[in-house]
Amino acid sequence: MPTYRVxxxxxxxxxxxxxxxxxxxxxxxxxxxxLTLNAMxxxxxxxxxxxxxxxxxxxxxxxxxxMGSAAALTLDDVVYGQYREAGxxxxxxxxxxxxxxxxxxxxxxxGKGRQMPVHYGSRELNFQTISSPLGTQLPQAAGSAYALxxxxxxxCVICYFGEGAASEGDFHAALNIxxxxxxxxxxxxxxxxxxxxxxxxxxxxxxGIASRGQGYGMDTIRVDGNDAxxxxxxxxxxxTRAIKESRPVLIEALTYRVGHxxxxxDSSAYRPKTEVSDWIKQDSPIARFRKYLERKGYWTxxxxxxxxxxxxxxxxxxxxxxxxxxKPSLDHMFTDVYAGxxxxxLVEQEAEMRRLVKEFPQHYDVxxxxx
Amino acid sequence: xxSLRALRAAAAVARPxxxxxxxxxxxxxxxxxxxxxxxxxxxxxxxxxxDEEMRRDKTVFLLGEEVAQYNGAYKVSKGLLDKFGxxxxxxxxxxxxxxxxxxxGAAMAGLKPICEFMTFxxxxxxxxxxxxxxxxxxxxxxxxxxxxxxFRGPNGAAAGVxxxxxxxxxxxxxxxxxxxxxxPWSAEDCKGLMKAAIRDPDPVVVLENEIMYxxxxxxxxxxxxxxxxxxxxxxxxxxxxxxxxxVAHSRAVGQALEVAKELEKDGIKVExxxxxxxxxxxxxxxxxxxxxxxxxxxxxxxxxxxxxxxEICAQIMESxxxxxxxxxxxxxxGADIPTPYAKNLEDLAFxxxxxxxxxxxxFTKNTxxxxxxxxxxxxxxRKYFDSGDYAMSKAGKSSSNEVGSEHPSPERIPHSVPSNLxxxxxxxxxxxxxxxxxxxxxxxxxxxxxxxxxxxx
Numbered sequence: 163m164p165t166y167r168v169x170x171x172x173x174x175x176x177x178x179x180x181x182x183x184x185x186x187x188x189x190x191x192x193x194x195x196x197l198t199l200n201a202m203x204x205x206x207x208x209x210x211x212x213x214x215x216x217x218x219x220x221x222x223x224x225x226x227x228x229m230g231s232a233a234a235l236t237l238d239d240v241v242y243g244q245y246r247e248a249g250x251x252x253x254x255x256x257x258x259x260x261x262x263x264x265x266x267x268x269x270x271x272x273g274k275g276r277q278m279p280v281h282y283g284s285r286e287l288n289f290q291t292i293s294s295p296l297g298t299q300l301p302q303a304a305g306s307a308y309a310l311x312x313x314x315x316x317x318c319v320i321c322y323f324g325e326g327a328a329s330e331g332d333f334h335a336a337l338n339i340x341x342x343x344x345x346x347x348x349x350x351x352x353x354x355x356x357x358x359x360x361x362x363x364x365x366x367x368x369x370g371i372a373s374r375g376q377g378y379g380m381d382t383i384r385v386d387g388n389d390a391x392x393x394x395x396x397x398x399x400x401x402t403r404a405i406k407e408s409r410p411v412l413i414e415a416l417t418y419r420v421g422h423x424x425x426x427x428d429s430s431a432y433r434p435k436t437e438v439s440d441w442i443k444q445d446s447p448i449a450r451f452r453k454y455l456e457r458k459g460y461w462t463x464x465x466x467x468x469x470x471x472x473x474x475x476x477x478x479x480x481x482x483x484x485x486x487x488x489k490p491s492l493d494h495m496f497t498d499v500y501a502g503x504x505x506x507x508l509v510e511q512e513a514e515m516r517r518l519v520k521e522f523p524q525h526y527d528v529x530x531x532x533x
Numbered sequence: 534x535x536s537l538r539a540l541r542a543a544a545a546v547a548r549p550x551x552x553x554x555x556x557x558x559x560x561x562x563x564x565x566x567x568x569x570x571x572x573x574x575x576x577x578x579x580x581x582x583x584d585e586e587m588r589r590d591k592t593v594f595l596l597g598e599e600v601a602q603y604n605g606a607y608k609v610s611k612g613l614l615d616k617f618g619x620x621x622x623x624x625x626x627x628x629x630x631x632x633x634x635x636x637x638g639a640a641m642a643g644l645k646p647i648c649e650f651m652t653f654x655x656x657x658x659x660x661x662x663x664x665x666x667x668x669x670x671x672x673x674x675x676x677x678x679x680x681x682x683x684f685r686g687p688n689g690a691a692a693g694v695x696x697x698x699x700x701x702x703x704x705x706x707x708x709x710x711x712x713x714x715x716x717p718w719s720a721e722d723c724k725g726l727m728k729a730a731i732r733d734p735d736p737v738v739v740l741e742n743e744i745m746y747x748x749x750x751x752x753x754x755x756x757x758x759x760x761x762x763x764x765x766x767x768x769x770x771x772x773x774x775x776x777x778x779x780v781a782h783s784r785a786v787g788q789a790l791e792v793a794k795e796l797e798k799d800g801i802k803v804e805x806x807x808x809x810x811x812x813x814x815x816x817x818x819x820x821x822x823x824x825x826x827x828x829x830x831x832x833x834x835x836x837x838x839x840x841x842x843x844e845i846c847a848q849i850m851e852s853x854x855x856x857x858x859x860x861x862x863x864x865x866x867g868a869d870i871p872t873p874y875a876k877n878l879e880d881l882a883f884x885x886x887x888x889x890x891x892x893x894x895x896f897t898k899n900t901x902x903x904x905x906x907x908x909x910x911x912x913x914x915r916k917y918f919d920s921g922d923y924a925m926s927k928a929g930k931s932s933s934n935e936v937g938s939e940h941p942s943p944e945r946i947p948h949s950v951p952s953n954l955x956x957x958x959x960x961x962x963x964x965x966x967x968x969x970x971x972x973x974x975x976x977x978x979x980x981x982x983x984x985x986x987x988x989x990x
Contacts, residue, residue, distance in 0.1 A: 240642065274675040285677040290641060295665050301634020302666065308635060309642035312620065319638075331658075335631025342626055343635070498676035499710050501734035505766075505813050 163372050165384045165416060168391040171445055173453025175391075182395055184233070186460050191253070192233050192390060193455055194469060196225040196448050199249045201473050202258065203421070205481055206265055210279075210425045214485065215265050217279045221246055223388075223420030226447030227352050229253055230393025231320065234401060238317035240310065241289045242303040244296075245280055246352065247322045254287040258477055262484035269532035274498070275490030297323065297330030300349070304336050304410070307345035311408055318346040318404040320397070325414075326357020328371045337378040337412065346404035348397065349380075349412045352387065354419035359432035375412035387415030388447035391454070417447070491532040492516070571757050576746040578720035578756075579609050579685075582727035583647060585759045587617050590645060593731055596623040596632050597649030597686075606651045607687065607746050633659030633684070637666050640682040640736075647731065650686035653702045653740065667736040668711030683730045688716070688740035689783060689834040690883055696871035701835035703782065706738045707811040707844070713765050714811040716740040718786035720750035722809055725763025733765065740811070742784045766813035770822070774804035778822040780845060781832040782808035785884060789832055811841060819845060820854040827859040832884055837866040 168180045175181045184192075203220040210218040221228065228249025235241075241250055248261070263270040265279040273283060273291070283291030290306075293299055303321030310317050327333060328351060340347045351371045355362055368374070375382025381403060385396045393415060400411040418441045422429040429438070455461040496504065496512040504512075519526040573581075587593045594617075599606050601614040601624040614622040625632040629650065636646035650656040656663065667680045689701040706714045713735055717723045723741070730737035755761055771786060772793055779789045786807045793803035804822050808815070823829050829849060831842030842864035849855060849862060868882040 242638075272675050272677070273673065276675065277673050281673075283674050283677070285674070291670065291674040291678060293666060295661055298634065298661055298666055301631050301662070302638030302641065304631075305635035305638025305640070305646075306642040307638075309639045309644045312644065332630055332634060335626075335628040336634065338626050338628060339631040339635050343623065494675075498672045498674075500713070501671070501679060507813070 163369055163382075163384050165386050166392055166396060167386040167389050168395060169389045169450055169454055171450060173450050173457060175454070180391075180395065182391055182398070184391075184394070186458075188233060189455055189458070189460055192229040193448075193451055193461065194473075195229050195232075195249060195253050196390075196451070197469060198258075198473050198477075199225055199228065199252055200448065201470070202248075202252075202261060202477050205474075205477050206261075206279075207421075207425065209265075209481065215267075215279050217425055218265065219246055219248075219280050219424045220421035221249055223418050223441065223447065224352055224354055225249055226390040226451065227350075227387045227393055227415045227417055230390040231350060231397040234394045234397035235320060236317065237288060238315060239288065239401070240303075240306050240317065240319045241287075242299040242306065242319060242321040243282075243289065243292055244299060244323045244327060244352075245292050245294075246324070248280065248282065250322070251282055251284065251287065251289050254284075254289065256282065256284055256287060256289070258480040259484070260284075262480045263487065266484045266487070267490065268484055268487040269490050270484075270487050271490065274494040297327045297332035297336075299323065300327070300330075300332045300336030301339060303349075304340035304343065304345050304347050307340060307347035307404075307410070308343050311343075311345055316405060318348060318401055320348040320350055320401075322350045322352060324357060325351060325353040325355075325362060325365055325371050326360060328374070329357075329365060334374075337374070337380065337410070340410035341378045341380055344408045345410055346408055347410040348400050348404055349410060350397070351412070351414045352417060353414055354387075354417045356419050356423065356429070356433070358423040358427060359429075361433070370414055370416075372412065372414035378412075380410050380412050382412040382414075384414045384416065387417030388445050388450060390447060390451045418445075488532040489530050492519070492528070571752045571754065572749055573720040573724075573752050573756070574747055574749050575717075575720050575723050575741070576607065576609055576611075578723040578750075578752075579727055579741065580611055580613070582724045582731070583610065584613060584616065586728055586731040587613070587621060589759075590731075592643065593645045593647065594621040594623065594639075595647045595649065596625050596636060598625055598627055598632075598651050600624060600649050605649065607743065609741075609746065610649065629655050629658035630662065633662040634666075636682055636684075637662050637670075637680060640667070640680045641670065641678055645681050645683075645731065647683045647685060650684065652698055652743070653686050653688040654698050654700055656684065656686065656702070663706070663712070663736070663738070664709050668709045670711075671735065672711060679734055680736050681734050682736045683727075683733075683739055684736065685727070685730070685739035685741060687743035687746070689742050690867070690872060690879075691743040693874065693876065693879065695874035695879075699872035701740075701783075701833065701867065702738075703740055703811045703833065703841050704835055704839055704844075706740075707814075707841060708839075709812075711736065712812060713737045714740065715765055715809060716782040716811050717809060718742075718745065718781075718783055718807055720748075721752050721756050722763065722769075722807065724752075724756055725761055726765065726809060728762045729765050732762070737765065740783065745784055745787075748787075763809070766810045766815055768809050768815035768818040769807045770804065770818065771807045772803065772805040774802035774826065776802045776804075776826055777828040777830065778804045778806060778819065778826045779830045779832060780806045780808055780819055780842075782811065782841065783834065785832040785834060788884065808841070814844065814848070816845070816848045816852065819849065820852050823849060823854040824857045827857050829858065829862045830865060831862070832865045834867050834883055837864060837869050840864060840866050842866060 168175060170176055199221055203222060206215065206218045207220050209215050224246065228247060232250040232253035237254060243250065264273060264282050267275040281292040283289060299321055300323060303319045307319040310319060337349060353371055357365055370384065372382050372384040383396055386392050396413055400413055404411050420438055420442060452461060496508045499508060519528060583595060595610055595613060600610045601619060601622045604611040610622065633648055636648040639646050663684055667682055671679050690699040703714065703716050706712050713733060715726045715730060715737065717726045727739060730739050772790060781789045789805045793805050796803055804826055806818060806822060831845050833841050835841065846862045846864065865884045870882060872882050873879050
């Protein structure tokens with residue numbers, strides 16, 4: 163299956179009819195978000211290495227899939243991420259402060275300190291909380307799309323996943339059930355070459371992930387995932403079809419995971435360092451989009467230098483602030499298990515916990531906890 | 534302390550007993566306080582509960598394998614497709630993780646799905662969605678996303694369906710924070726608890742029992758009303774007694790009541806508690822009863838280790854009822870083996886609450902099965918895995934002509950023809966998005982199977 167592309171590696175538009183002609187404002191929002199995501203990744207990755215947070219995942223090399231798709235969606239659209247979609251959330255308006263609070267699991271975290279770092283979620287931004295088990299988001303996205311269809315809203319669901327997750331049974335179940343229920347769901351595969359250490363040559367035998375769409379009777383397209391404008395065009399068109407014709411669409415974005423899978427692995431153990439450096443040199447999604455912007459007259463070297471400097475200091479500021487915020491309050495440890503009144507057994511357990519904490523202050527130092 | 538307890542147990546064994554062979558005839562259970570003359574099967578109760586709640590709340594919808602056109606593998610959803618249409622009664626592909634996942638996502642987005650599993654044994658394929666997503670999302674999202682959903686279907690042993698269709702999952706789901714779990718026995722339980730489950734803002738697992746579907750119960754006028762609802766987390770004392778407390782759930786409640794009736798002839802007054810809810814567990818009702826009777830037996834169809842009975846034992850140990858026990862608590866459970874198929878072995882693998890068992894039970898070791906010759910549920914006929922029709926026949930109802938008498942035919946199912954076949958386009962993708970891929974194929978779609986031509990399922 164061929165790959166749809168708008169920009170060549172030098173940032174030239176191949177066919178001018180395919181240029182979405184996005185406004186300067188939108189273009190710069192996409193580009194600045196890419197740089198911000200990059201800078202945030204750098205700092206939080208280092209923070210994990212210094213033992214200040216327990217876990218992190220970077221998005222290096224996949225910035226165009228995030229911003230290209232996010233720009234083509236509305237805030238009414240519902241996002242089901244896998245875990246490497248921080249850029250989508252950022253584009254939708256999640257602030258640096260909110261990212262930091264989640265990763266630090268402090269008292270200001272929306273999730274009340276209950277989830278691992280990078281398992282973001284935001285009701286306000288229609289971004290479903292990240293689920294750790296691989297692939298569970300896929301059939302759930304189909305269900306949310308079914309609910310949207312029934313509500314008649316002008317909105318769809320976008321569900322991100324990797325090519326590795328596409329080997330899970332959930333993937334096949336999800337595509338089939340989205341197709342049979344005619345649900346407006348965009349299945350967006352970030353095919354970045356690796357599932358942790360497993361390269362695509364060990365992941366499947368067919369023509370990538372896109373070839374499977376036909377089998378489920380779905381409109382399908384493969385797109386150059388390092389080309390922000392191509393990703394934008396594809397998601398825009400897929401969104402229109404999904405909502406207007408009430409049907410799912412499969413998108414396979416070909417990209418490359420420049421960073422390690424997470425802070426739990428060192429990718430040099432399973433791929434040569436030169437492979438990574440070659441990719442960075444040959445095809446960086448950020449550099450490609452920047453060339454396009456420069457040609458349009460939207461961006462200059464001076465602006466680049468200035469923005470990178472200012473964003474770094476802003477992130478460091480937020481980072482330091484989040485680190486100072488107190489740990490989550492004990493008040494929330496036993497809440498939200500069920501709606502409404504606390505069940506008696508949880509009331510008893512909470513009372514027992516509070517008794518122990520109070521009785522043995524030498525073992526339970528709560529001075530750093532929020533009240 | 535130990536010797537004192539042993540003494541008490543010994544004293545209890547010495548209780549005068551008169552053994553006569555127990556011969557239980559199949560019977561209908563009567564709701565204790567009813568004389569209204571209303572009768573309802575468990576199947577009808579479940580159907581009525583869903584019907585009323587779907588009428589009441591438009592966001593409620595039912596999905597599962599064969600729930601629509603075929604009226605459900607056990608006919609529990611009979612007539613609902615006609616009443617509510619294919620948008621709210623959905624036949625899904627055969628993919629538990631697919632439709633359970635879809636249901637969870639739909640619940641996250643504001644609908645109230647009732648997700649039917651043909652049996653809870655098959656929900657193993659979907660347990661990740663139940664346990665990791667439905668149960669935990671409210672907590673993990675900081676209380677911002679709730680998952681109001683009902684997972685329902687037959688649970689526990691049927692008859693003649695062996696290890697992979699006979700498991701009781703009460704203890705499995707009962708262990709998970711964030712889930713509520715009910716295990717109804719009677720028509721009253723089924724109607725009241727199913728309605729409560731549908732209205733609940735949290736995920737509820739409703740463990741039905743296949744053998745009970747056709748069981749007829751007398752119910753009060755109140756149960757017949759469309760606002761009848763039972764609280765989740767409350768047990769019911771089905772029969773009051775003073776000599777021994779028997780706690781059971783699901784089908785075992787009926788078995789306990791039968792034995793209680795027999796023992797009454799010997800002057801032994803059994804208090805039978807129908808647990809109704811597995812989680813939350815109504816331990817207060819059990820404690821109160823134990824303080825009165827000083828003896829406790831738990832009965833269930835699940836495996837012994839980490840069973841519902843084990844949890845009750847532990848909670849009684851931790852409560853002040855412990856000091857009221859005259860004998861150790863005894864668990865009557867299924868045998869600790871994958872359920873065998875051969876009838877003689879299967880019969881021995883599940884609780885057989887004949888009177889002699891109950892009399893001996895509290896005072897001997899807690900092995901599972903007794904060696905009684907006959908169970909009222911294991912007559913000469915074997916049930917093979919054609920579920921619904923068998924259950925109907927056991928309920929004394931032959932399959933009516935319009936239901937399940939022939940294989941569903943695509944032409945008669947308005948929503949069964951894939952939409953891409955309805956359009957002029959071919960069966961494969963014709964997308965300008967992928968026009969370069971040259972995917973267009975001229976082969977016509979395969980002809981739908983002729984009505985009735987397909988073989989048995």
